[in-house]
Amino acid sequence: MPAGVAGPALALALAGVIFVTDEKVGFHAAVSVLYPLVLVLGAGRSGRRGIHAWTALCLALPVISFISVHMPRPGVEAALRLTFALAVTGLTSALLLGRLRLREARDARDSSEETLRQFAELIPQILFRTDADGRVTYLNAWFTRLTGRSAEEALARQDWHEALHPEDRDRYLRLRTEAGTSPQRIHVRARDSAGQYRWLLLHRRPRADPVTGALVGWYGSCIDVDAEFRAAAEIRDLNARLERLAAQREDALRRSEHRFRALFDDLNIAFAEHDLSAAKPLVDAARDAGAASLAAHDAAHPGYIARCLAGIRLVGANRAMLQMLGYGEETGPLDPAWPAPRRGQVAQMLLVQLEALFHGRCHVSGSTTLPGREGRSIPVAFGLNLIPESCTALSTFIDISEQQAAHAAMLAAQSSLARAGRAATMGALSTSLAHELNQPVQALTTEIDTIRRWLQRDPPEMARALRTLDRLAGNGARIAAIMRRTRDQLVTGEAPAMPMDLRALLRETSGLLEGELSQRSARLRVDCTLDDPRVIAERVGLQQVLVNVLLNAAEAIAARPGGGPGLIRVLVGEAPGGMACIRIRDDGPGIAPQHLEKLFEPFFTTRAQGMGMGLHICRGIIERFGGTISAGNHAGGGAEVRFTLPRARARACAEDAA
Numbered sequence: 001m002p003a004g005v006a007g008p009a010l011a012l013a014l015a016g017v018i019f020v021t022d023e024k025v026g027f028h029a030a031v032s033v034l035y036p037l038v039l040v041l042g043a044g045r046s047g048r049r050g051i052h053a054w055t056a057l058c059l060a061l062p063v064i065s066f067i068s069v070h071m072p073r074p075g076v077e078a079a080l081r082l083t084f085a086l087a088v089t090g091l092t093s094a095l096l097l098g099r100l101r102l103r104e105a106r107d108a109r110d111s112s113e114e115t116l117r118q119f120a121e122l123i124p125q126i127l128f129r130t131d132a133d134g135r136v137t138y139l140n141a142w143f144t145r146l147t148g149r150s151a152e153e154a155l156a157r158q159d160w161h162e163a164l165h166p167e168d169r170d171r172y173l174r175l176r177t178e179a180g181t182s183p184q185r186i187h188v189r190a191r192d193s194a195g196q197y198r199w200l201l202l203h204r205r206p207r208a209d210p211v212t213g214a215l216v217g218w219y220g221s222c223i224d225v226d227a228e229f230r231a232a233a234e235i236r237d238l239n240a241r242l243e244r245l246a247a248q249r250e251d252a253l254r255r256s257e258h259r260f261r262a263l264f265d266d267l268n269i270a271f272a273e274h275d276l277s278a279a280k281p282l283v284d285a286a287r288d289a290g291a292a293s294l295a296a297h298d299a300a301h302p303g304y305i306a307r308c309l310a311g312i313r314l315v316g317a318n319r320a321m322l323q324m325l326g327y328g329e330e331t332g333p334l335d336p337a338w339p340a341p342r343r344g345q346v347a348q349m350l351l352v353q354l355e356a357l358f359h360g361r362c363h364v365s366g367s368t369t370l371p372g373r374e375g376r377s378i379p380v381a382f383g384l385n386l387i388p389e390s391c392t393a394l395s396t397f398i399d400i401s402e403q404q405a406a407h408a409a410m411l412a413a414q415s416s417l418a419r420a421g422r423a424a425t426m427g428a429l430s431t432s433l434a435h436e437l438n439q440p441v442q443a444l445t446t447e448i449d450t451i452r453r454w455l456q457r458d459p460p461e462m463a464r465a466l467r468t469l470d471r472l473a474g475n476g477a478r479i480a481a482i483m484r485r486t487r488d489q490l491v492t493g494e495a496p497a498m499p500m501d502l503r504a505l506l507r508e509t510s511g512l513l514e515g516e517l518s519q520r521s522a523r524l525r526v527d528c529t530l531d532d533p534r535v536i537a538e539r540v541g542l543q544q545v546l547v548n549v550l551l552n553a554a555e556a557i558a559a560r561p562g563g564g565p566g567l568i569r570v571l572v573g574e575a576p577g578g579m580a581c582i583r584i585r586d587d588g589p590g591i592a593p594q595h596l597e598k599l600f601e602p603f604f605t606t607r608a609q610g611m612g613m614g615l616h617i618c619r620g621i622i623e624r625f626g627g628t629i630s631a632g633n634h635a636g637g638g639a640e641v642r643f644t645l646p647r648a649r650a651r652a653c654a655e656d657a658a
Helices: 003-025 030-041 048-070 074-121 142-145 151-157 166-178 226-266 280-288 292-302 304-310 319-324 344-359 399-422 426-456 463-492 502-512 516-517 539-558 593-597 612-626 648-657
Strands: 126-130 136-139 184-191 196-210 215-224 270-275 314-316 363-371 377-387 391-398 499-502 521-527 535-536 564-575 579-586 629-633 640-648
Touching: 003 030, 003 048, 003 215, 030 048, 030 074, 048 074, 126 142, 136 151, 142 151, 142 184, 166 184, 184 226, 196 226, 215 502, 270 319, 280 292, 280 304, 319 391, 344 363, 344 377, 344 391, 344 648, 377 399, 426 463, 426 516, 463 502, 463 516, 463 539, 463 593, 499 502, 502 516, 502 539, 516 521, 516 539, 521 539, 535 539, 535 640, 535 648, 539 564, 539 579, 539 640, 579 612, 593 612, 612 629, 612 640
Parallel strands: 521 564
Antiparallel strands: 126 136, 126 215, 184 196, 196 215, 270 314, 270 391, 363 377, 377 391, 499 535, 564 579, 579 640, 629 640
16 A cells, blocks of 8 residues: 555544544543544644645544533533543644644745855856855856866865955955955956856845844855946047047048148139028027928918028138129128028028938038129029038139120020921921821811711701711811910920820720720720829820820721721830830731831821821920830731830939939
8 A cells, every 4th residue: 555545544444443442441541632643644744734634534533422421411520531531632633734734834935045046057147145154155157167166166265256356355354354244345366167267246245144134145246347438448548549539530630620721712713701690590490390491480480481591601712712702801701691682592502401301311502693782683603512521611612704694695506407397397297297297187078977877867856967067066176276286386396285184085096086986996995004194295285196006007097908897905004114005906907017117207108088197297396205106016916006104203203212
């Protein structure tokens, strides 16, 4: 029988024997005093519940025997025996519980000590404990890792301090004897496992008896601070070197400033220096407030830019600057407030300096007009170099009066040449105009005939006639737009390209060509995969391209052998380089290989009534918008015209990046 079961089994057997004996002898013998022995045997190795259960059993059995034998007239002697047996059993139970609590406390202490020991072994520093006489009673494993010596050997020989540097060892031993019971903190050097000395920070704190308060020993630690010590030494050396370098640089700076001042005064280029230190806090405040620009901040806080301009001070201007403005050396230096009238072009030049400071730009160039002597205005090109650390703006100025006069003469000559060129191209434009007007005029004729047929029916089909009138009005608007564009070309040049919705223009063009496409049994389908269908183009010119290409596709479908309805597909997608790609496909007979290279040449046509100017004009329009155009045959066998246009979103991103 296992040992854990033998005790309770023997206790139960003994309890049964005692109970039966009490029943037989009538409770006159002192057998019941043996119940504490039952309690010891049964609950000797049990926990609290076991002790309580065996105590209850040992208290219940004598009471049951007493009641069954002596009730209802118990004797005094039997009652005293019962009382004595119960008291002894209760005392035994209390002793067992006390022994259990003592064992639990001892186990908890051992567990706590083991936990603390394991924790101390993991701490990456030397931990030690000494008694009141200074004998070391504990060293953790970090002592072995650092010194290479066994902690057990050092404890046995009590020579752990032999690892200290000789100078620090005597100092530590002297401090240990002289410091009394105060906490101690000292830097010492200890020899590591490689034989090198490392700096340690040693702490010692007294350990007192919790009852008497007497000193019973010390707790201590040694932290490896060698890296910090060496870093501090390197920093001291570096600071000393920096101080020497700073002194050398300061001397070099003084010499450089002297040379710069000499160059500043003798340079043959106009040069000025401005101090922006008074304006910088205002500029920083606007930036910290989240302003997008100085102009936006000025709109929200009127007078802000004026206060910034007032904070710009002229530090100096060289001799060339004075001469350019018409001042001789006899007039002395310019006033620090120059230019005094801070408005117009002058204010704009100073505002450039503020904007550069606001956006963190160090180099800016441009042109402006400076006020000279006796009210003269001097056009100049300037280059600005901003030094944010010193809030200094260094500006160079070049008088461009002669260049501006020459440029004005050149512009006048170019304008005259352009007018002459436009006059010389009247013939070509007339041919182009005839070609462009031919299609909408033919459409007008067709729509008028269609309206006449709808109105001559009985009853007249007014709804269809009205829809045809709408298309008639659209073609009239096309003719007017072409005429306006031709007039603009002759008088002022090409209309500017601007962002426009390509999908909307395709819908409008599809409506305009509905009748002509229907007559040629052509159906139009548009597939656009762009999330933003805006492109950079001129509306009338791009619509001319779409009309030309779509009508060419419709005529190719009408010319197919066997006839029948056909499909024109317009595919709009993305192309590399921020471009949109428009492909117009038909399911006609395609383009003959010998004609592919001549399609965009002027006066080349494969139709008997054609002028050969449509695709040539289309190429000029697309290239003017910054795109490309080409033609070929697609896999289905029909023709495909492919052209690209700049996307509005890509243009905006490029301008923001610039």
